[in-house]
Amino acid sequence: DAKTTQPNSMESNEEEPVHLPCNHSTISGTDYIHWYRQLPSQGPEYVIHGLTSNVNNRMASLAIAEDRKSSTLILHRATLRDAAVYYCILRAYNAGGTSYGKLTFGQGTILTVHP
């Protein structure tokens, strides 16, 4: 399976933007880039996903490099509630692949938000 590399931890101040990087240099053409986050004592929560183009939703924006070897999750104004572990995950959509259907979590980035 193609792997992702994220910083172990990042810190931010409340109401400031946060850019969470993810490297995925071995991404294949059939991999979507997904982001999930896990707040303390909760199950993971979907944030956003994309394939080639940048994506926006009510929670965040996803900026994908032109070569798709890296991406950045952008939280436009961090709040204390955004403190969580953020996971960048590659998900294969090619039904013929051995990793099809799997959502495999890496180590993630622990985001701390300071008041």
Next chain:
Amino acid sequence: DTEVTQTPKHLVMGMTNKKSLKCEQHMGHRAMYWYKQKAKKPPELMFVYSYEKLSINESVPSRFSPECPNSSLLNLHLHALQPEDSALYLCASSQGRLAIGELFFGEGSRLTVL
């Protein structure tokens, strides 16, 4: 209703016990997942069901036995577990096509094996 409900929230069992974890969703999703999460580690995929059929088994020991009796319900039967199986067990669901769309996770069942 966008919830995945897991019961029980906490379970303590001995190594000779048989118990089950239950997961339910009413979003019309046709894919359901079991994950295991140890403290301070990422969730690890165990099983995936698609349209009530087991489609992925990540080489999980046979003391864990999944069951999907219908499209809304997913069980994990536990038998002869070891203390190292103590963990948070997470259930998730998604729409039918496995690779598309978000997973909705429950809050998990915290299992302690004595």
